[in-house]
Amino acid sequence: MNRELLNTILEGAKRLYPKEVILLLRGKKRKDAIEITDLLVPPLARYGQGFAEVRLHMMPMDFSIVGTVHSHPSGNLTPSNTDLNHLFGAILMITAFPFADERNIAAYNHDGEKLTLQIKES
Numbered sequence: 001m002n003r004e005l006l007n008t009i010l011e012g013a014k015r016l017y018p019k020e021v022i023l024l025l026r027g028k029k030r031k032d033a034i035e036i037t038d039l040l041v042p043p044l045a046r047y048g049q050g051f052a053e054v055r056l057h058m059m060p061m062d063f064s065i066v067g068t069v070h071s072h073p074s075g076n077l078t079p080s081n082t083d084l085n086h087l088f089g090a091i092l093m094i095t096a097f098p099f100a101d102e103r104n105i106a107a108y109n110h111d112g113e114k115l116t117l118q119i120k121e122s
């Protein structure tokens, strides 16, 4: 993912704070990496304090969607059990308060294992 995309995520999270933001990640799957190329606002996203919910059955059948990113206004970068139980796509990305830079973003796979995040300076 490039710097611009990262900043868009951080800005979006800041703007909705203290509410949660949730966005879909669109990208390309490679052999051992996933490149994130776009962000999409999910249909019927509902924002509230302490939860960001998407109606998954309303989701477009778009196979270029590789995961989701949502914010944790609490500042906790660890996925909750609910997060891991409601995975959509291959990547679960979390951005935590104060949404300043890449140190406030983490990505996880289905097993809750932390993935390496590479930021391309474009």
Ligand SMILES: [Zn+2]
Binding pocket: 070, 071, 072, 079, 080, 083, 094
């Ligand atoms: Zn969460």
